[in-house]
Amino acid sequence: MPEVFQAFHSFGLQKRMPMRFEADVFECEVEGEIPAELQGAYYRTGGDRQFPTLEDDIILNGDGMFSMFRFDNGHVSYRSRYVQTQRLKAEREARRRLYGAYRNKYSDDESVSNLPNRDNTGNTYAFAHHGELYALREDSRPYRLDPQTLDTLEIGEFGTLKSTALTAHPKIDPKTGEWWSYGVFAGGEPTTDASLHVFDKSGRLIRENWFHTPYPGLSHDWGVTREHLIFPIMPLTASDARLRAGGDYYQYDPDLPSKWGIMPRGGTPDQMRWFDIPGIVMGHVMNAYSEGTKVIIDTPCSPGNCFSFFKDKHGNQPAPAETITQITRIVFDLSKPDSEAVSLHPVNGALGDMPRIDDRFAMEKYRTGYFALRDFPQMGIGQIDWETGEVKVHELEGAASQEPLFVPRSAYSAEGDGFVLVAVDRMAEKRMDLLILDGNDVSRPPLATIKLPFAQPMAFHGCWMPA
Incomplete structure (x- = not known):
């Protein structure tokens, strides 16, 4: 069992075989009853490999495998398709792998060494905005897909837009419909160049500000x-x-603090204030809000390198204890000097991510958050009540959850009144279920279970589009 846990606790150590096929499952098997309010489609994307992987290849380097669960009057059908990127098309034409290590153009076959969209695999976030569906990847401009066919x-x-990078974790303003985005290494090379960019509710670029980060570091999500x-x-x-020497794109430096830049939303980068938080690494954000002089961001943090597929500057892989993430509230009090402004408040019982x-x-300010619980041997789906600090858990046996997604019962229902959709890997059975849980209390038995007769590659992030 420990090796099974290790495979699902850290994406970097995951050893499952690539799927290597596209699938259609008409009329999925369902246990329970699909809520009548679920009318639309749940989209997801993740990394798969059409062609054999390199030794020690990482899941972030996989071809984008986009999938869809379509809900229609109590019935569900499934479809998956590769994102037909320029690099995948080139490899299919050659009938072999042409692209080398993650984000290392110097490791590619000479025949494709000048492809401008080399890293654009569309494997990180299935994202919908202004009626369009996108396959996001944080170092690239996303591909558009047909929401009906996944073509x-x-x-x-x-x-x-000047930035070559659009974050794989955009934020949609629920009041204005704006699409807020940013990109590090915004000029295409690993430098301190970064760009903030905003699109209006119709997808039109209305703002772009360039700035510099303190060092050329990883930035996967933001607030x-x-x-x-x-x-x-x-x-x-x-x-x-x-990269030229054949090394990894990223290298962990335990001697550097994490840096947190905060600027007024309507301001300019010259108003940015940078704070140091040593000894933590984060990858994802639950939510963020401002309250008076305080800026609050809720995020899973680890005491070391949670991106465990990258070694540190001494060539070491992180110890397992360094990679464990705990949902933590970080408070920046902008009224205080830098040395006193930051406080961390981890949530007891909230080990996990996504x-x-x-x-x-x-x-x-909000009350409810959901996450993939990874507190071995307890695995499941967690729910945090930020007012009481209570953590509710939907426990899984012999299985691990991927990212949960909340769908409201209606546009006017109370916060958390709706459904949590979560893909669950049934490891022993080598297949996947999609659970539908009660958003008010995920600890209850599933309202319905949608069964796939096969495993699916790890999908990172997804979205819901109503019918």
């Missing part, structure tokens, strides 16, 4: 509140010289 259409058009923007930079640094909320309450 790949084209790389999205974003007006006069947007009604009054502030929060840019976390983690001490996994990128280096072109290391946090999500009722997105209607994004950017403001």
Whole structure:
């Protein structure tokens, strides 16, 4: 069992075989009853490999495998398709692997060494905005997909946007419909160049501000509140010289603190204030909000390198204890000097990652959060009540959850009144279920279980589009 836990506790140590096929399952097997309010589609994307992987390849380097559960009057059908990227098309034409290590263009076959969209695999976030469906990847401009068929259409058009990178964790303002985004290494190379960019509710670029980060570090997710923007930079640094020498794109530096840039939402980068938090690494954000002089961000934090597929600067892989993430509330009191401004408040019993909320309450004070619980041997889906500190758990046996997603019962229902959709890996049976849980209390038995007769590659992040 420990090796099974290790495989699901850390994406970097995951050893499952690639799927290597696209699938259609008409009329999925269902236990229980699909709630009548679920009318639409749940989209997900993750990393798979159409062609054999390199030795010690990581899941982040996989081809985008986009999937859809379509809900229609109590019935569910499933479809998966590869994102037909330029690199996948080139490899299919050659009938072999052409692209080398993660984000290392110097390791590619000479025949494709000049492909401008080399890293654009569309494998990180299935994202919907202004009626369009995108396959996001944080170092690239996303591909558009057909929401009905999952056919790949084209790389999205974003007006006069200069940044080559759009974050894989965009934030939609539930009041304005704006799409808030940013990108580090925004010029395409591992430098301190970064870009903030905002699109209106129709997808039109309305703002772009460039700035510099303190060092060229990893930044996978961020925070947007009604009054502030929060840019976390983690001490996994990128280096072109290391890539040329055949090294990894990122390298963990335990001697660097994580850096947290905070600027007024309506301000300019010259108003940015950077804070140091040594000894933590984060990857994802549950939510963020402002309250007076305080800026609050809720995030799973680890005491060391939770991106365990990258070694540290001494060539060491992180010890398992360093990679364990705990949901933590970080408070920045902007009225205080830097040395006194930051406080950390971990939530007891909330070990895990892949946090999500009722997105209607994004950017403001909220009560309920969901996450994939990974407190071995206890595995499951967790729910936090931020007012009481209570953590409820839907326990799993011999299985592990992927990212939970909340769907409201209606546009006007109370926070948390709806459904949590979560893919669950049934490891012993080598297949996957999609559970539908009560958003008010995930500890209750599933309202319905949708069964797939096969396992699916790890999908990172997804979205819901109503019918």
